[in-house]
Amino acid sequence: QVQLVESGGGLVQPGGSLRLSCAASGFTWDYYAIGWFRQAPGKEREGVSCIGSSDGSTDYADSVKGRFTISRDNAKNTVYLQMNSLKPEDTAVYYCAADRSSWCLVTAGGRFDYWGQGTQVTVSS
Secondary structure, eight states: OOEEEEEOOEEEOTTOOEEEEEEEESSOGGGEEEEEEEEOTTSOOEEEEEEOSSSOOEEEOTTTTTTEEEEEETTTTEEEEEEOSOOGGGOEEEEEEEEESSOOOTTOGGGOOEEOOOEEEEEOO
16 A cells, blocks of 8 residues: 655744655655655645656755755665745645656656655745
């Protein structure tokens, strides 16, 4: 059974940091790119970042470049999203997803086959 479980969300003040985790099981981890997406109330889902399966190539949305960093620990089947300098507009439910591909693009959310349940990130003072 495929599972993607997000954790690490919460309430943080503007300028603060959070690290999200996505723990995966039930599929051959080495073959899958992993992405982070988010959806705010009343808005469409947005690709945030993704990391490829083979060379660890990454892609970021312009809105998070320089503030967010994605990484993967293949020994733990886990992907992390380090989020720094958080802004109120980063408030959303964050989802991780898996795509059977060596590469990835954050704009290609339709390619991703498996999705987690999401974790809430709220940036507010």
